[in-house]
Amino acid sequence: MEKSLATTMGAMFGLIMIVAVVNMTQSMQPTPQYTCPICGLKFFTYDELYTHFITEHPAEPIEIIWE
Numbered sequence: 001m002e003k004s005l006a007t008t009m010g011a012m013f014g015l016i017m018i019v020a021v022v023n024m025t026q027s028m029q030p031t032p033q034y035t036c037p038i039c040g041l042k043f044f045t046y047d048e049l050y051t052h053f054i055t056e057h058p059a060e061p062i063e064i065i066w067e
């Protein structure tokens with residue numbers, strides 16, 4: 001009983017470590033998450049994209065509904 005519990009805990013710990021490493025790798029090498037649908041420029045934040053959109057494409061309707 002205790003041995004299987006330890007095994008489960010070990011497996012969970014391993015999964016947590018994998019997730020932590022993946023998160024660390026992603027934060028070390030950030031990739032732009034937001035792409036302008038008009039010209040294809042990429043931005044790291046929604047605010048950057050929004051500012052670009054309203055200044056560079058003022059004539060285009062704003063249809064940015066990204067998470």
Ligand SMILES: [Zn+2]
Nearest residue numbers: 036038039056
């Ligand atoms: Zn653009």
